[in-house]
Amino acid sequence: MVPHLVTALNGPINELEQRVLDSTPAIERWFRLEWMEHTPPFYSSVDIRNAGFKLAPVDTNLFPGGWNNLTQQMLPLAVQAAQAAIEKICPEARNLLVIPENHSRNTFYLANIAQLVRIFHMAGLNVRVGSIDPAIKSPKKIELPNGDTVTLEPVVRTKRRLGIKNFDPCTILLNNDLSAGAPGILEDLHEQYLLPPVHAGWSVRRKSNHFRSYEEVSKRFGKLLGIDPWLINPMSSRxxxxxxxEGVGVDVVTSHVDAMLTKVRRKYKEYGINEKPFVIVKADSGPGGTSVMTVRDAKEVQALAQHAHSRTSSAGNGPALDDLIIQEGVLTNERVHEGVAEPVVYMMDRYVVGGFYRVHADRGSDESLKSPAASFVPLAFSDSSHLPQHSAKPGASAPNRFYMYGVIGRLAMVAASYELEATDPDAEVYE
Incomplete structure (x- = not known):
């Protein structure tokens, strides 16, 4: 199924698409050389915004949920990628333990876990789901609305290993982003592979580090293609x-917003873009969603602060000091079923394995689409992401557009590999 797209199929995005298609051999070689030097995240998903004049990633998730949104046609790609990833890390792997979020009542999330179990089972592994939720004290079988079942079992920790009763895995897959911090039960597992590593979790990770790495990647990739890196990079500051x-740092945020809007206006003028610039203000750590704010004028920051003050006052206490990321807002001009849409690309190891559109009928093209009211429509990646149609005119071919999404997703994945290397606490540092 190819979703119906109403996309801005003119201007620089077509020129960018043509440049990407013409450079496919050089692009694929570039990625191949990158993966000879760097290790890709075990799995990831990337939110992409297509403004018609710009195509850029706005968020990269290293503990992706939503695997249940991948269609049956996409599963062979995911299974092959899972096999490649596991063979690279632990060729003799037999048992895999999946550790989910503590969302045992969220059946949509558990459908995602069931899909991960299915993928790794088909990749040739015995797979069990071990919960670190203290409330899970005995095996708990949960029936899901789609007919799947998930059995959550309490984890058992020995001195150097983690498993469940009568099940000793060599590899542990985290589908838990550690927003609440890394629990001690996951520390000092020197005899097992923990994927992704603890320092990929939100207790350590910062979006500003990722987008700093992505900026570096976009400059190098832009030089390869002979394009302005801005066409694929959302500018950001911290x-x-x-x-x-509590009114702390309002002037600092206002200054950052004003400076970013000025930069965006300058770029819009350079490219003759007749759109109103905006920025996104969000926490520098954590998965985001409800706390993502769209700001179109620096004067709005004061109103945001007053709104935040009223919320924290009613709650009785305010949050501690935090760091915010101020990111250039990227419009999305894609529509699916008359709702504003953005593509989300899913990857495992260094491969694009599928994706979907996140669709929200009640949000504008300059707003975050992450909310419980969003719906999901599969992308037709299973046939097309690696098979662009070079003879088609720019903007006329869904496979070509999807190939571009895969390229942008992989660029974000390269940036994530840089980011993880730079923040690895066990990495050797040479003076």
């Missing part, structure tokens, strides 16, 4: 020590 609810 405001430190802010608490809008």
């Amino acid at each position: 405001a430190e020590g802010v608490n809008l609810g």
Whole structure:
């Protein structure tokens, strides 16, 4: 199924698409050389925005949920990628333990876990689901609305290993982003592979590090293609020590927003873009969603601070000082079923394995689409992401557009590999 797209199929995006298609051999060689030097994240998903004049990633998730949104046609790609990833890390692997979020009542999330279990089972592994939720004290079988079942079992920790009763895995797959911090039960597992590593979790990870790495990647890739890196890079800056609810750092945020809007206006003028610039303000750590704010004028920051103050006052206490990321807002001009849409690309190891559109009928093209009211429509990646149609005119071919999404997703994955290397606490540092 190819979703119906109403996309801005003119201007620089067509020129960019043509440049990408013409450079396919050089692009694929570039990625191949990158993966000779760097290790890709075990799995990842990337939110992409297509403004018609710009195509850029706006968020990269290293503990992707939503695997249940991948269609049956996409599963062979995911299974092959899973086999490649496991063979690289632990060729003799037999048992895999999946550790989910503590969302045992969220059947949509558990359908995602069931899909991961299915993928790795078909990749040739015995797979069990071990919960670190203290409330899970005995095996708990959960029936899902789609007919699948998930059995959550309490984890058992020995001195150097983690498993469940009568099941000793060599590899542990985290589908838990560690937003609440890394529990001690996951520490010092020197005899097992923990994927992704603990320092990929939100207790350590910062979006600003990722987008700093992505900026570096986009400059190098832009040089390869002979394009302005801005066409694939959302500019960003970081405001430190802010608490809008308590009025701390409001001037700092206002200054960052004003500077970013000025930069975006300059780029819009350069490219003759007749759109109103905006920025996205969000926490520098954590998965985001409800806390993502769209700002179109620096004066709006004061109103945001007042709104945050009223919320924290009613709650009785405000959050601690936080760091915010101020990111260039990227419009999405894609529509699916008359709703505003953005593509989400899923990857495992270094391979694009599928994706979907996140669709929200009640959000604008300059707003975040992450909310419980969003719906999901599969992308037709299973046939097309690696088979662009070079003879087609730019903008006329869904496979070509999907190939571009895969390229942008893989660029974000390269940036994530740089990011993880730079923040690895066990990496050797040479003076």
